[in-house]
Amino acid sequence: MPFCHWTSPSTLTGLESQRFLEALHTNNAQEVLEILQTSKLDIDVVLEVEDPSMVLASYKQGYWLPGYKLEKSWAMGIHVCVMYNAVETALVLLQKGAAVNRMPNGKTPLHVACEVSNGDCVALLLAHGAKVNSLSLSGHTPLHYCITRESVECAKQLILKGAKVNKASHNNEEDTPLHTAARFGVPELVALFLAHGASVDAVNSLQETPLMTAAFWAFDTKEQTYSQDHHLVCRLLLDHQADPNIQEADHKTALHKAAWNCDHVLIKMLLEAGANSRAMDINGCSPIQYLLKVTEVRPMAIPDLCFQLLLNYNAARIYPPQFHKVFQNCHDYPRVVEILVNSYSSLKPTRKWRAALPDDCYKRHKDFYDSVFAVCTDAPRSLLHLSRCAIRAALGGFCDRGVAQLPLPLSMKKYLLLEPEGILY
Incomplete structure (x- = not known):
């Protein structure tokens, strides 16, 4: 069964369309080459592709979107190949002159390749002129889409081709790739970015550092679990001299965020690294007050150890x-x-x-x-x-x-x- 169809019928007949789409889907490079040679198909025609995970789509902040879940995205043939790891077919399209930097639904093929952690396609696209620092419609570079362990190889190739590890996203967040890797808790990516000059204390639009980001996202509120990967990210950042006492827009530090999560592992790590246990946020609350607020709603935590740690590092006590x-x-x-x-x-x-x-x-x-x-x-x-x-x-x-x-x-x-x-x- 076909998985996509033309947005507006061209000179292809329904049978030819079916044949072309099946060839893309099954990575039948020979079939795709024959279709390109024998039909009047525009190699860069835009398709409507089944995309329930929205891998192909990127939208600008502030755009209106329907309340229901979108199931399809716009894409060219090269996007489809990258999405389904059809490397041989992608090579055929690129050799025949397929556009490598267009983004019919907000992402170039390189953005898509990074999101699906397809290192072979990243190499292929870069070899055919893909722009390594291009911005998606939402303002993210390909490095921002490297968010899994499997995408480390993609990130390495991007950096070798000149990807800017300190380039902030062009949107309301202004996150660097290091912020993104910290949020998703990928120690291998964090180590890679730091090794190639990523600024350990870079701040986003909310004045949050990657350390604050990792500290906050170390706790999964839905599953009520703590992430060892995020803990390792924090360890890496601190080992690279991340400042634990930088305050974000509301004057919270990484220790405030760890206390809010009732995360004794991070509280200990931050305190040992010199975090100020008495730092106050914009409302005059110190970390121990954050801890007091959430003790009864963190069933997987060890709150007594959190309080003990803070008090042993001279935290201000509760006003009698x-x-x-x-x-x-x-x-x-x-x-x-x-x-x-x-x-x-x-x-x-x-x-x-x-x-x-x-x-x-x-x-x-x-x-x-x-x-x-x-x-x-x-x-x-x-x-x-x-x-x-x-x-x-x-x-x-x-x-x-x-x-x-x-x-x-x-x-x-x-x-x-x-x-x-x-x-x-």
Whole structure:
């Protein structure tokens, strides 16, 4: 069965049209050559192609599009060959003079070849004059369409032919190829771009760096999973001296984004790289406040470890009169509550505390919460706890690294670093 048809019938008969399309689809180069030699077919005629994934299409931002899903795209024969990896047939078309840089539906054949990770077709198109830095209708270069491990070979060929690794997209985002590779979490592409001079701290229109992009997209909100590939991308960027303290348009840093995802792996990585745990966004919120907001909606996370890390790197603590919000957002996470309470030398409860603690939750963790209300009074905490607070205050932002160097038993080091024990005393 044919998979596309002419947009407007030309001199081809229906039978000839069927024959030509089937030849393209099956990569029958000999058949295509015979059709070109014996018919009046325009080699660059535009076809309407079945394209449910919209591989062939690119639209300019701001254009009106129908609410229903488009199933077809405009394309020339060379686009069809590239889409279906019909290399031999593509060679026939190019040798017969097929246009290599036209984009009937917003993409050149080179854009399509990169999107489908077709390295052989990329090589063929480049050898026949494809423009390596051409922009699709949406403002993206072929490098921007390299978004999978399989497209690394495509990217290498583009770079060898002069593709600009720092060329930003011509649209509202203004992402560089490094931003795109960071968003899709492809360490191999990130390493390739960095090796060829990509600016590690390039910013897009929102002033976001590739590090911020990777940190944000490391968490899949739909699947509630964390991406090791994105973590590796962040590691690569930091190893190439990415600045973890650059602030985007809303003054958020990469650490804000990692905290929003409740991503303890990235929080630790960023803090060890020198991220400022007290950086504030445009609304005056630090990373720990972002963490507080999302603790109860990140079921796959380990929030207590996230809070522990931030506090051990001198994060600003929750303002005591607002501490009831800890119970509102973290009541089902006693380890979080314990860590936060133990970060103060003393903490006086308000009537809002108990009101913010659901009765069923209190019953589930009765022993723990009874211990919380027992130690949070006007009376001072134990001398052991006060000593912990004094040492932590002296170490300040070096608490995590400083405690490790103290000549103390491991159990005492864990105590100093707020390791939860399940009860307060």
